[in-house]
Amino acid sequence: MADVRCPMCGKPNPEELELCQFCQARIKPLEGRSPAEEFNSPIGAEPPLDTGGEQDSIDEWLNFLRQSEDEGEPRPFDEEQLADWMKEDLDIKMPESQEPLEPEGTPDWLSSLRSIADEDAPEPPDVEKAQPAVEPSPADSSEENEVPGWLSKLRSRRTAEEGEADQEFAFQLGEEPKISEQAGIQEDRSAISTESVSDWLSELRGEEAPVVDSSQPPELVQEELPAGQVEIGEEVVQPGVGVVSQDEDIPVVEADRASEIQPQTEEIPDWLAGIVAGGAAVAAAEGVEADLDNLPEWLADLEKSSALDREEIVPFGEEGEELTFDWLQTQVRAGQETPYGEELTSDTLGTEADTRGVGPFVGDLSDFLEEAELSSLEAAQPGVEQPGGDLSPAELPTWLEAMRPVDAAAGVYAIDAQDGQVESSGPLAGMQGVLPAEPEIARLKKPAVYALRLQVTESQRAHASLLDELVKSEGEPKEIPGRPAVTSPYLFRLIIFAVLISTILWQVFTGSQTSPLPGLMPETFDTSEIIDNLPENALVLLGVDYDPALAGEMEAAAASLVDHMMLKGAYLGLVSTSSTGPALGEHLIATVGSLSGNRYQGIEMYANLGYLPGGASGLQAFAQAPRQVAPFALDPETTAVWSNTPLQAAQDLAGFDLVAVITDDSDKARAWIEQVQPTLNGTPLIMVISTQAEPLVRPYYQANPKQVDGMVVGLAGGGSYEQSHQDLLAGNGLARKYWDAFSLSVLAAVVLIAVGGFVNLVTNLLNAQKQSKADKKR
Amino acid sequence: MSLADMSLPDLVGTLLGFFLTLMVFSYAFGDNALFRATIHIFIGVSAGYAAIVAWYNVIWPQLFLPLVFGSQSERLYILFPLVLSGLLLFKASPRLSWVGSPAVAYLVGVGVAVGIGGAILGTIFPQTQATINLLDTGAGAPPDGSLLFFIAQGVLIILGTVTTLIYFHFGARNRVSGAPRRPEWVEFLARVGQVFIAITLGVIFAGVFTASLTAMIERVQFIYDVFVPLLTGQ
DSSP states (O other): OOEEEOTTTOOEEETTOSBOTTTOOBOSOSOOSOHHHHHHSOTTOOOOSOOHHHHHHHHHHHHHHHHHHHTTOOOSSOGGGSOHHHHHHHHHTSOTTSOOOOOTTOOHHHHHHHHHHHHHTTSOOOHHHHTTOOSOOTTHHHHHTTSOHHHHHHHHHHHHHHHHHHHHHHHHTTOOOOHHHHHHHHHHHHHHOBSSSOHHHHHHHHHHTTTOOTTSOHHHHHHHSOHHHHHHHHHHEETTTEEOOOOTTOHHHHHHHHHHHHHHGGGOOHHHHHHHHHHHHHHHHHTOOOOOTTOOHHHHHHHHHHHHHGGGTSOTTTSGGGOOOHHHHHHHHHHHHSOTTTTOOHHHHHHHHHHHTTSTTTTTSOHHHHHHHHHHHHHTOTTSOOTTTTSOOOOOOHHHHHHOOHHHHHHHHOOOGGGOOBOOSSTTTTOBSOOOSHHHHTOOOOOOOOOOSOOOOHHHHHHHHHHHHHHHHHHSOOOOOOOOSSOHHHHHHHHHHHHHHHHHHHHHHHTOOOSOOOOOOHHHHHHHHHHHTOOTTOEEEEEEEOOGGGHHHHHHHHHHHHHHHHHTTOEEEEEESSTTHHHHHHHHHHHHHHHHOOOOOSTTTEEEEEEOTTTHHHHHHHHHOHHHHSOBOSSTTOOBHHHHSGGGGOSSGGGSSEEEEEESOHHHHHHIIIIIGGGSTTOOEEEEEOTTTHHHHHHHHHSSSOSSOEEEEHHHHHHHHHHHOTTGGGGOOHHHHHHHHHHHHHHHHHHHHHHHHHHHHHHHHHHHHHHHHHHHHO | OOGGGSOHHHHHHHHHHHHHHHHHHGGGGOSOHHHHHHHHHHHHHHHHHHHHHHIIIIIIIIIIHHHHHSOHHHHHHHHHHHHHHHHHHGGGSTTTGGGGHHHHHHHHHHHHHHHHHHHIIIIIHHHHHHHHGGGOHHHHOOSSSOHHHHHHHHHHHHHHHHHHHHHTOOOOBOOSSSSOBOOHHHHHHHHHHHHHHHHHHHHHHHHHHHHHHHHHHHHHHHHHHHHHHHHHTO
16 A cells, blocks of 8 residues: 655655644645646636546656655655645756656646647747747747646746846856747747636737837836736846746756757857857756747847856956957957057057056146157057157156156056956946946055164174173172272271370380470460469359260360369369260269369269250350259259259359360350350350360460460360379379370371371372383383 | 279279270271271260260250149240150151151251351450450550560461451452453462461361370270289289
């Protein structure tokens, strides 16, 4: 039992089933008649009940199709389930490789259709009728009577689409457009024709056929056709092509027509020989026939235009002798064999110049340059007679020739006039030879390559390398050359130290006190007189303003003087503008006490008023109000010295009997003189100063009137004071103790300085003498 | 005083002084660690001692005692320096140092005023007058000195003062050729003043040298006074 495949799921089902046993889809159509039969039958007539004969014959070729499908031929659906008209359409769509089906049981309608097509096929297409291709031939009406309108519409639409696709494919391959095929297909379409079409449609077509003209727009035809036929007309009418309603899917017709093509190709002209040779197989397979001998003029023009269009695709010269048009062959050969513009005529020269004149400078050239350009182009054509050829060509000066940018610019920006570009968009769409703007403006150029290597000379390179080495050497650590352990300054310093220390040690170790102390000096005498004139229990303000570094000198100079005050029973009030002054004052009192044996201890003998902050300002404040600035003594009890000691008698500094300042700094001495001395109101001011401050303090002593009443200067002043008061310090004065060493070391220093200066002088003289001798030798 | 007679603090202080003096003398052989250590110790001891003295001698008795135990007037009197002292503490902060600027400005202003006032009243006027009076035989002539010597000394001092002042006069006029130059007579006196300046510098150098030499002698004597008893056991 034969199985019927479900069109939906594709599974086999028993033949008697109407619905698929798997997917419940209907297998057998509900209509018992084919659309063709239904179409051909008169309206209202009952369809024939028995179609067993035809059905059997159809089943046979359908089985054949099924067998081929089972062998691997894919079929989108099971045509057994289709109606007859669909099967017919399905057969038309069969591939060309398959042999046309010639079943024995071909239906009558199909046989009649073939016979009618065979009788009508050789009829050459009329130019007036073929171009619009809308006008059906009278023979077509016999077949079209059997085809329903909607089927014709479907076929013609598919035919037009496939024809366009094939035409595009043919253009891409460089083949000739199958105009003959189109004509033949049009005839086939006519052969399929309308015998089975209803009478009203035949009449309608017969009336409308003469109306349709190639010169008439297809829209006019469409308006006059019925709704169903208007679409047919749209599909068939192709302006510029004529016939596009080709149906390549009719194998039966094409097979019959293919046999008739062969004898007719002998009469094909040369230009179509190649095309026919190339497309004969396709034409034979498709069963398309065209009467090429009787090509109409419009088709010849169309062929020319198509050949021009194919220039974009087919390179010139590749087809060689097969080029169709003589004029085109001539032009192509001229373009290939001769240089540019050689065979150009004066007529074409203008066009050529226009197409070339797209360079940026052409439009800007002056008239004479443009004329020169044209004349140069014409002169390059020896065989072409130029108007005004009797005139000798103008000879441009060399400077003008050098200035001409025409050749260079034209060489860069010249457009290939033969590229035949067709504008594809914009208002100029469809026009050929339009000056292209975008490709010239936006032409991509390879950027200029500039060498990265600097153009420097050898000297510059040498300087650069030298600078590079200098910069690099700056960053590299340099080894510091080690200082020699023994240098001349170091040796000289050791020599000085050795001389001085040896003389001092000699005197210290020997304990010699043979050198006489200095005599009484005027300033020392004045100082001694002032102290001698102090009253009993005098109030003495003792300023201790020296640094610890020079304590040795200052104590040696002031010890005898302080001891003298102590002997006089003076009450000492110690004050200092230096922070170390109070300690040095205590040390001075202790030293004097230890040397003289006088025990100056406690607040009863002296009061250490301590430190006066502010320097000169502190001294100024202390001079104005000593009770407020230094109210307490620097002792553990913080004694209020101005109320509990003899100092209570002094309301200010003028209340003191003597102001004595011990300092090693001329600035401090000057501060005491400037800030305190004016407030003393006759109270004597004496100073024990260092020798380094003497040059600046002495003017105050030697001034008239004196600002400093007495001075003791350094070790010499202390020795002088001890010399004048030999009872002081129990004869063990520090000045006396240091004086011999001081004298000898000063002498050694003098000798050392003198000898050093002399050696330096002699050395320089010798060097100068050597230098002068060397200069004389030169 | 021998070492045996010294108290323990005095003995320790003496020995410390002895070794520190030797360490300072090592500088004669170049800069070394002993010398640097001695310097650092001296700076530290001096600063510490200054802080103690400032507290015991200035801050406590002159600021806090009146503020705590003083009368109302004393407290009001202390308020001004107290505020200025407080402002000075802001100088420790770089961000708030501007707060202490008024106190610093007060210190600078007072210091400059005191210095200028003292210089004018204590140096310029008296010294100018004294220089003028150098040739005043009636006012300043020594009773037992020769008048010629007195006048010669006065003339020399005046000459030295005038020529030294002229040396520091740098006013000059533009010349047609060459750089500006002082007049010839000014140039001559300036050279004389330069001689006096050189002599003065020599005197100052001699004074510095003798002062340092005396200090050195004192230190060597100190070493001797300490070292010999240590060696002899006395």
